[in-house]
Amino acid sequence: MTLRPADSSALLVDGKLVPGTGGTFEIVNPATEDVIGRAAEATAADMDAAIAAARRAFDTTDWSRDHAFRARCLRQLCDALQSHIEELREITIAEVGAPAMLTAGPQLEGPIEDLRYWAGLAESYSWEDDLGNATPMGIPTHRRLLKEAVGVVGAITPWNFPHQINFAKLGPALAAGNTIVLKPAPDTPWCAALVGRVIAEETEIPAGVVNVVTSTDHSLGEQLCRDPRVDLISFTGSTATGRTVMAAASETLKKVFLELGGKSAFIVLDDTDLTAACSVAAFSVSVHAGQGCALSTRLLVPRERYDEAVAAAAAAMAGVRVGDPTRSGTVCGPLISARQRDRVEGYLALAIEEGGTFVTGGGRPEGQERGFFVQPTLVAGLDNSSRVAQEEIFGPVLVILPHDGDEDAIRIANDSPYGLSGTVWGTDPDRVEHVVRGVRTGTLGVNGGLWYSADAPFGGYKQSGIGREMGVAGFEEYLETKLVAGPAAS
Incomplete structure (x- = not known):
């Protein structure tokens, strides 16, 4: 058959x-x-x-x-x-x-x-x-x-x-x-x-x-x-x-x-490879046009290296291939429907209203007259109280936020109605473990570790x-x- x-x-x-x-x-x-x-x-x-x-x-x-x-x-x-x-x-x-x-x-x-x-x-x-x-x-x-x-x-x-x-x-x-x-x-x-x-x-x-x-x-x-x-x-x-x-x-x-739902945090500590961590965060939120509840859509970076982190994330995101999902190498395909694209574009407009800026992306990709595509978008200039940082967008949109050390990163990560997933990048194992123990979420990836597997339980805290x-x-x-x-x- x-x-x-x-x-x-x-x-x-x-x-x-x-x-x-x-x-x-x-x-x-x-x-x-x-x-x-x-x-x-x-x-x-x-x-x-x-x-x-x-x-x-x-x-x-x-x-x-x-x-x-x-x-x-x-x-x-x-x-x-x-x-x-x-x-x-x-x-x-x-x-x-x-x-x-x-x-x-x-x-x-x-x-x-x-x-x-x-x-x-x-x-x-x-x-x-x-x-x-x-x-x-x-x-x-x-x-x-x-x-x-x-x-x-x-x-x-x-x-x-x-x-x-x-x-x-x-x-x-x-x-x-x-x-x-x-x-x-x-x-x-x-x-x-x-x-x-x-x-x-x-x-x-x-x-x-x-x-x-x-x-x-x-x-x-x-x-x-x-x-x-x-x-x-x-x-x-x-x-x-x-x-x-x-x-x-x-x-x-x-x-x-x-x-x-989820609005998971990707926490970058100050002792790790900032460029590598931010590149991973930007790439992962672009996969399948960001249509994943467990994607880390808030990128938390050390405040003193905020500009450097913005540049690294933007460079990685700008390099993501958007378009025909049948083509080898396409990472960011379309959103599922016109309704979902409208929803994501509504959040992009809200990001500007709330005082944010698009470092890269922010619209529909050139040359894609048909299909429900949105560019992978990095939003800077907001804080964690903004709706764009608090609400699940379900599109290829990453909000980058500064933190003032490990305790502040934990606080920001937990300042969310959700607790589904998350990521921590750091070199000192004791500091990483402290953050892992502090963040209230159902799954956490550490330095590239993958939690997805048939034999591994998946689910969330709070409203996740x-x-x-x-x-x-x-x-x-x-x-x-x-x-x-x-x-x-x-």
Whole structure:
């Protein structure tokens, strides 16, 4: 079978590929603004059918109890997706606007290979622990601790890294024994729909275990959150939407995992290579047009070397290749949509209103008449109280801020409603460790260290979310704990 865009205009509901009862909707290539195809438009009735299928599959099959079978199915899915890797790569570049170089890593190949990690964890995890004998209230008792699947998972995912985030939910949720209803972002429906087709046609995953519902109707996400048949909501997206998800899910007191926004700090200490550190910061915030919640978008540099740091960051940012994501070497592709470009340009205008200046960038790149492109932009002259320094922009925009030493850098980094990620560059290990311990954030990279990995938990403090994704901690988000007490063993 060869995957083609035409194959993706279907929902996966109860093991069947079915049309959306709402017809179809257009998909736009963000690099060209061309309509490249259509996806299935689901309605509330389709979502209801998907939830019913997931509930039935969980309640009436052995899926949640057969750990070896689940592991086999996850490996089947990994193998099947890898056999279609080039078709998936083409779709990912066209639909997401992701630079081709990223598809060899977190935009495609990495998340697919991570399915093997989840398969292995399903086999190796300790599903039962013996707590031994005790005499609570004088009664001889033997206790066992069981880990069991939560039940039906509703997964709502964004458009910026669709494969990474879809599989970061599908992988652990399925490995843990849950069934799932996946509602991907309407900007990137093909990435999920093609996976749904592979699941239906090339794996033994039972009908109803995975359901994929594509739609432009955001109320379907609310429906998924409110439905009492759904036991857990796993959401990745903005903090504002996360609040809405949490409120809707609270009606039935279902478990909620939220991976939300960030405004992370890249802290440069005064004993490190300033030029190297600032160059890394400028480059990283330009990757995929800055559309990453964990990117460090505030660059904190020693005040006495502020001008030098501005020059280094600007030089690196000006050298970033912007444009066609299919071209080798492109780092900064388009923003996902005209709406997102308008949002980023609104923040650029705000930066000037607040007294900032553009050291480089600040507009649309020359020669890009079509496509939702914005130049990588370095904003100087603001302080940390500005909205541009406080709010998540989700574009290739870096704000450079001065600090007055290690304690001040920690203070500025923590002066944010978010706490998702961050970076520290320094030479003295004691000083670096002091900063690491002081910054309240879920992940930190030190001197180029990379925290992203299937076995490493990811998530944030404060308004950056609740819970962890990836690793054993992420796996256990999809489990319940049951204590079983019986007569004491002799």
